[in-house]
Amino acid sequence: MSNNEVAPTDTIWPDPVPPKDDQAELARVDEVIAAGPFAATWESLADYQVPDWFRDAKFGVFLHWGAYTVPAFGNEWYPRNMYLEGSPEFAHHRETYGDHAEFGYKDFLPSFTAERWDPQAWVSLFKKAGAQFVVPVAEHHDGLAMYATERSRWNTTTIGPHRDIVGDLGQAVRDQWLVLGVSSHRAEHWFFLNGGSRFDSDVRDPAFADFYGPAQREELAPNDAYVIDWFLRTIELIDKYQPQVLWFDWWIEQPAFEPWLRKLAAYYYNVAAGWGRGVVIQYKWKAFAPGTAVLDLERGAMASVYPDVWQNDTSVGRTSWSWIPDQQYKTLPELIAELVDVVAKNGVLLLNIGPKSDGTIAEEEQGLLTGIGDWLQVNGQAIYGSRPWVIAAEGPTGQADGSFIDSAERRFTSADIRFTVQERYGNQRLYATLLDWPTDGIARIEALGTASGHLDAGIASVELLGHDGDLEWTRTDDALVVTLPDHRPSVVGAVLRVTPEPADPGARMPFGHQL
Incomplete structure (x- = not known):
């Protein structure tokens, strides 16, 4: 049934329900x-x-x-x-x-x-x-x-x-x-x-x-x-x-x-x-x-890591939670940035779509969902089962705190980075997600510089999720500097996996996390 086409109004309405005890x-x-x-x-x-x-x-x-x-x-x-x-x-x-x-x-x-x-x-x-x-x-x-x-x-x-x-x-x-x-x-x-x-x-x-x-x-x-x-x-x-x-x-x-x-x-x-x-x-x-x-x-966000697990409920559309023909959609980079930002701050993303009255889902909304899925196929280990790091983010783009903050499009840069940690079988890895791909092909992570105070241990390896080859990287007082390959493994940003040097038996986990 097309938009604005409705059934005749001489409907036989449902019978009343019996009173309940x-x-x-x-x-x-x-x-x-x-x-x-x-x-x-x-x-x-x-x-x-x-x-x-x-x-x-x-x-x-x-x-x-x-x-x-x-x-x-x-x-x-x-x-x-x-x-x-x-x-x-x-x-x-x-x-x-x-x-x-x-x-x-x-x-x-x-x-x-x-x-x-x-x-x-x-x-x-x-x-x-x-x-x-x-x-x-x-x-x-x-x-x-x-x-x-x-x-x-x-x-x-x-x-x-x-x-x-x-x-x-x-x-x-x-x-x-x-x-x-x-x-x-x-x-x-x-x-x-x-x-x-x-x-x-x-x-x-x-x-x-x-x-x-x-x-x-x-x-x-x-x-x-x-x-x-x-x-x-x-x-x-x-x-x-x-x-x-x-x-x-x-x-x-x-x-x-x-x-x-x-x-x-x-x-x-x-x-x-x-x-x-x-x-x-x-x-x-x-x-x-x-x-x-x-x-x-x-439609919200936290400014930093929240001590309790929380949730952001938001939508693929800016103008309506339900389907309308003139919906204004968020972009795929926006939605992925929203997911990564929420997760880095100890949150969960509940993302809304609005099916049409006939039960179909608009192609635009299907495309956004499959786009997120494609990104997660490559980079999901930075998201699923992860925990916050000692800091959630670095970068020049401000992040508002509170509800109803996503009315305007937000554009992030490669210097906007979110951090998560995975612990498995006594091993720990840190994930640094760049919210955009650097135009010069160089990733710079200030939080991992030796003078930052966030990571005392040495770094054993740096890998790009979705890329099989080795990377060139150096660690200075100011930053961890990584040369990225020409090929982009996913359409949005880049996720670097940083593995610390082995710690002494009984030592605390090198990356730690707040929760």
């Missing part, structure tokens, strides 16, 4: 928590340890896919913005689809058919990209569950694709030996469609209140009924799909969620212990106490 389910959750090992307190949750699989994985794929890809206008916030008078989306909707009372967001759902979706092909692409885990959006702010929930009639098994998107994709992920995660943006649904309550629109129609949600003002804290429903939907996701990553967007910072976040973490960590699998909760800002889950920066 929330108290019985909450009692069951309490029993799991009481059985331990984690209690629903920040003190108990501080015993959580980030699993090694996540610490080593370094790279995952995020997926924003939903009914907002039918209009494919603006971005994934189209469901909200189309009801905000004065917005480009509001005008576009009126001009393209008509009056909001006659054709609202719900009327896009039957046209979200995913008729060309092949989950196994998706996962093959993600695996080719070098991703180690996959995180589909289980429910975005719009309120359409992408899974077989028993708590809402508005899900992809009852309308649109008539498929369990999370379940089918999860099976493909596990068939190909990757790790499944899910993201929940349900908290924001409390207010997300509130623009439609300010004028005559279908958001005001009580027949669809269970889809459009409370549509309350942002200033109002969510009430108990809403928070409990949010909590039990999340429990359902955990129990039904056993994800090893659980990602939350920002609005769980509201104080009303705080006791439920503690309870959720205790439940998740306890049931995961029964699965025998390490799991990760990812949060923004200060929703969780430090050390109880993994901090996530949206």
